[in-house]
Amino acid sequence: MATFHLKIIAYDKIFYDDEAVSIVLPAVDGEIQIMANHEEYVIALKEGEVRIMTSDGKMIPAVCGSGFVEVNSDNQVEVLVDTIERPEEIDVRRAREAKERVEERMRQHQSKMEYHRNAASLARAMARLKEANKYRH
Template sequence: MATFFLEVLTPDRKFFSGEAECVIFKSSDGEMGVLAKHAPTVSAVSVGPLRINAQGKWIEAVVTEGFAKIMPDKVVILTDTAEYPEEIDINRAKAAKQRAEERLQKKLSQLEYMRSKTALARAMARLSATNRRR
């Protein structure tokens, strides 16, 4: 299968850099899969799973909001955070989920509501990734 160069970058680190056969991430329009020679585009990246097929093996991760620049021979994903399942602190993710759910039960401004929904989505994506690892 044809490959392309993939970089997944966060403000803190170069999360992934190398040849990939496929990358799948959640976008604002739903799940998006990219193969080599994809038409050039830019897409928003949403909180959720990131799956990379590199050297015939699938790599699972979780990312938060960001952008993907897709070119025929290169994809660059810029995201706030990216974590492998083994890097996720399950207790911290559970506590974050509970806090977000509690905040959503209160009367909130529109901004606070959106922040709480984002925090809940992030916590649930992190917990989902750790559950798949088991």
């Protein structure tokens, strides 16, 4: 199968930097799959599941925060997100506590900016919990 070079960068690490067959990402307007020789594109991402199919046929699941992806004409894809982690790296207890804290803050009177900041935090906590639970046996 045809491959492309994929680089995924979070604020604190390079998560992936190798060849890939495809990547599925949570775009703000729905899930999108990118494969080799995709047209040039810039896509805004939201919190959610990421699935990477490597050149050796292995699927790597992850959960990311918001960011964007750029598809270049030279068959390279670069993903920039605020956070990304594998499901097994997620501390479920911490994620639940974060979700509860954000839900409590959202019940209080707040400015529009605080509301949107808290809504983003809640979306991230819920995405982390969903993905952690999906891949735990």
